[in-house]
Amino acid sequence: MRHPVAWALVLLLACGAAARAENLGAIGPVYPIAERNLLDHIMSRLREKERTGELKKFEQLAQERATRSVNDPKPVPGLTRAETARTYYFDPTFVLDRNVVDEKEAVLFPAGTRKNPLEVVGLSKHLLFFDARDPRQVTRARELIDVYQGRVKPILVGGSYMDLMKAWKLRLYYDQEGVLVRKFGITAVPAIVSQEGRRLRIDEVLIK
Secondary structure: OOOHHHHHHHHHHHHHHHHHHOOOOOOOOOOOOOOOOHHHHHHHHHHHHHHHOHHHHHHHHHHHHHHHHHHOOOOOOOOEEOOOOEEEEEOOOEEOOOOEEOOOOOEEEOOOOEEOHHHOOOOOOEEEEEEOOOHHHHHHHHHHHHHOOOOEEEEEEEOOHHHHHHHHOOOOEEOHHHHHHHHHOOOEEOEEEEEEOOEEEEEEOOOO
């Protein structure tokens, strides 16, 4: 015979389960979901813009902006045309602020190590910075390229490098965001960077 307390617990659990399963009816009015699906809303807007031609116009504007950013990048701010000749030097030596380790965490170069990159890799070409929006700078840059017999890497800080590259039939570069001119302390262009021993010589070239 089962224990009476056990039977009482079974009955209580059964009654509780039955109570939870009971249909209590509607507590309040029920309404259909009125909010539109977000994805459906977006697709509807796109179809409407496509129908009116607004989407095609937006695509054309985006393509034009992308083309302009490639053909005529944003010029580096804060630079002027060189009004006086200036020569100074830049020492690329740096000091490690942390250990350099290999994949096994073995220290290759400890923090505090001083290193000059020019001891490992030399500057194979002169770096020539100029603004292609200034015809006088373009002319002077072309003269310097000829003087150094092509051992020059032309780097623009303003203007269309695509147009100039087609005209000169040379590969040109662009100092995006002015990273290099800031690093070298260049404030006026044209400027040419050359290696002298373990340091770099920067000449801001006066245009007469």
